[in-house]
Amino acid sequence: MFRSMRRSRQALSQKECEPLLNKATSGVLALSGDEGYPYALPISFVYDEGKLYFHSAKSGHKIDAIKKEPKASFCIIDQDTIVPEKYTTYFRSVIAFGKLSIIEDELEKYAAIDKLARKYAPNDTIENRCNEIQREWQPLCMLVMDIEHLSGKEAIELVRQKSKENM
Numbered sequence: 001m002f003r004s005m006r007r008s009r010q011a012l013s014q015k016e017c018e019p020l021l022n023k024a025t026s027g028v029l030a031l032s033g034d035e036g037y038p039y040a041l042p043i044s045f046v047y048d049e050g051k052l053y054f055h056s057a058k059s060g061h062k063i064d065a066i067k068k069e070p071k072a073s074f075c076i077i078d079q080d081t082i083v084p085e086k087y088t089t090y091f092r093s094v095i096a097f098g099k100l101s102i103i104e105d106e107l108e109k110y111a112a113i114d115k116l117a118r119k120y121a122p123n124d125t126i127e128n129r130c131n132e133i134q135r136e137w138q139p140l141c142m143l144v145m146d147i148e149h150l151s152g153k154e155a156i157e158l159v160r161q162k163s164k165e166n167m
């Protein structure tokens, strides 16, 4: 069902996509919004073993959209180097498709927010991280997206650069 890339030379492997997801600090989550309008919003996330985790308030447009339609996609841009003289950009990006769900289990919810906290505040003490999580716990909603399809693409110039380096 998921499409393959027309310009297959520019496709990144699964192995190449994962470090890009680990490196990115935010992306755009695309949901089915109100009355057929797509709702694409910027959001922080953490990637772990084929899943993306997000934190959210318990209500709002995003949560309503997910409850109505859990199918979503999430896109990160790893590189966007504009080359004006060539009227192009040397880009690299990743798109993940999957279904989102609200994590109901308390232990799973804790594990998910702990992953996210470790990504964004890697040098914090365990004690401080636990306190922060406890403080935000009640209004916190954790979401998980099980990735069903992952694609990465880079500009042909970056593909050529890579193959030169490997020669």
Ligand SMILES: Cc1cc2nc3c(=O)[nH]c(=O)nc-3n(C[C@H](O)[C@H](O)[C@H](O)COP(=O)(O)OP(=O)(O)OC[C@H]3O[C@@H](n4cnc5c(N)ncnc54)[C@H](O)[C@@H]3O)c2cc1C
Binding pocket: 026, 041, 042, 043, 044, 045, 054, 055, 056, 057, 059, 060, 061, 062, 063
């Ligand atoms: C880099 C970055 C990281 C973020 N990380 C997180 C995160 O980890 N968790 C999180 O919950 N939120 C995050 N946000 C904020 C996020 O984009 C939403 O604003 C927020 O999640 C509320 O969404 P909602 O649908 O519940 O808002 P609602 O207030 O219910 O949305 C109502 C309407 O407000 C407008 N709106 C909402 N958000 C935005 C926005 N960001 N920009 C422009 N218009 C908007 C839209 O028109 C939307 O239909 C982040 C934003 C940025 C830029």
